[in-house]
Amino acid sequence: MTQTLQIERANNLKDKPDVSTVKFGTVFTDYMFTNKYTPEYGWSEPSILPYQNLQLSPSCQALHYGQSVFEGLKAYKNGEDVLLFRPDENFSRMNKSLSRLSMPEINEENALNALYELIKLERDWVPDGPGQSLYIRPFVFADEPYLGVRPSETYQFNIILSPVAGYYGAQLSPTSIYVEDDFVRAVRGGVGFAKASGNYAGSLLAQKKANELGYEQVLWLDGVEQKYIEEVGSMNIFFIRDGELITPKLNGSILPGITRKSIIQLAEYKGYTVKEEAIHIDTLAEDLESGRITEVFGAGTAVVVSPVGKLNIHGVDYIVNDNQVGPAAQELYDDLTDIQYGRIEDPFGWVVKL
């Protein structure tokens, strides 16, 4: 059953900014999608309305007990076409997050259709400069005004849109990461695999520590032994070892990135041997030392691919590939962004053209 979407028109449209000078995540478009959940009717009030403040009770459950999950994806412009990259994957992952936090799942097909409508309405907001895109943020949170610890009875599902410049300017440049030995992001049995708001608040202190030590990002270890590599701030991590592509195996505490999944498929398609393994931090250090590992890079929606030029492990700095962008990172970045922007043919059926 497809739902009828109410559309409320805005009286005035905003001026479109020069996206190249806009700070990520600060400018929003004219419209937002919203749907409300009640126990009686489920998700039954889908509408597109002018971007506006939310009116929330001070006892709004999400603010107290953290029932709040989100997604992030992008729309890309190619001439008159607007392209979305694997949006079905985002709504499917959102349902896994929702279910882990005892929140009601959404209808993925309805959500996709609503997103398509919203993007069509806002197509002029999709910027077309190099590396630019329209960042899409679906999120669901508990809005019942109630102070008891139990699942909320009511929820809001919103989608907001923000035009963003490319993460990199003209070309990829290597980042530095600090392997965190004390703070822990997630543990098996917890909510690490979910895009749950609480995971991010908990990570900020380690991020600050890494920055103060002179590194750009944190590489997390597992919460049980603090020995196995998990992921970076908002990226999954990959290595080129003996010419093969290696990445930590999903284990319940790692976020299953859509870029991660796509890189694995793309690399296999291009003839790489790909291995998902438990990667011990000491083995990583040895393999960096011996030169078996020739490249390290992160992968996530915001950056697509982000080469790592320096890693601090237990206090020792390891320089990767002379702190230069490696060939595998460059190749996978180029191919993936070419597919996302529709510059080459998409052999995987990932791209949705609107």
Place this chain on the structure above:
Amino acid sequence: MTQTLQIERANNLKDKPDVSTVKFGTVFTDYMFTNKYTPEYGWSEPSILPYQNLQLSPSCQALHYGQSVFEGLKAYKNGEDVLLFRPDENFSRMNKSLSRLSMPEINEENALNALYELIKLERDWVPDGPGQSLYIRPFVFADEPYLGVRPSETYQFNIILSPVAGYYGAQLSPTSIYVEDDFVRAVRGGVGFAKASGNYAGSLLAQKKANELGYEQVLWLDGVEQKYIEEVGSMNIFFIRDGELITPKLNGSILPGITRKSIIQLAEYKGYTVKEEAIHIDTLAEDLESGRITEVFGAGTAVVVSPVGKLNIHGVDYIVNDNQVGPAAQELYDDLTDIQYGRIEDPFGWVVKL
């Protein structure tokens, strides 16, 4: 420096409800306290204003990245007096939570003064029926409209008030708990010791499982080995073993309860030997089996003391003290509530009389 508090009067006051029939956390008083944080001026806009909805941007950081912490305490009525129980402890713990989530700390003295002003203004809302009280909910959340993962630049600190009935009717009654072997609440290096919103959302699924299996609450084990006892849903846990009072040692993943701390002090004052230890779940099972452990009870602001009559450990039910309220739980409950309501003298200087 004490801050000047702006007070905006409400035009109409609400009718006070019959608290004995009110559901916990659903009715709020006429006024709320609020303060706003900006990087330029810090916490500089304290005011008391009519209870009202918050206007938040859809990109409000707390909803996306979970920078949100809270506290819970109660005001009790005794004749014309209103009594608060260790409110300084709540603001001091709130600062530990804030600091863990990279949020700006509050000035504890200003917060206490603001709370006193608010309670004085709302003193008629403090109910005086048996077991009734005014539940106080201070909370701080990130309200900057910004979608990047980094600490918010702006915050709100609010205090809202809700009149509540006693958790128990006329007398204590035993609860049942399920020891959770799969889901994990918190792990060392994480945010378990903070009253962070995300900790609660992550706990709901295990709570549901326990309920479905016929138990009222979850007893969490540690996140590393899943063998050491941590705490119950929103209570810390205590045991009477060989006549001594035992509770898990604080380890960074357990919330340091103010009731826990008070029970320890009170019990020592009353001549109990009190031990804080790492308690292995298998040892607990043996000690329940052998009869060394004669009582189990939870302790937290909402319930004060909550006797446990049944525990499920690895699938086996253990009945404690014939599923009756034990003498230690009863005694500590009586003494603590007598102090809280000002029915006996407070030898500890815990109670603040307004």
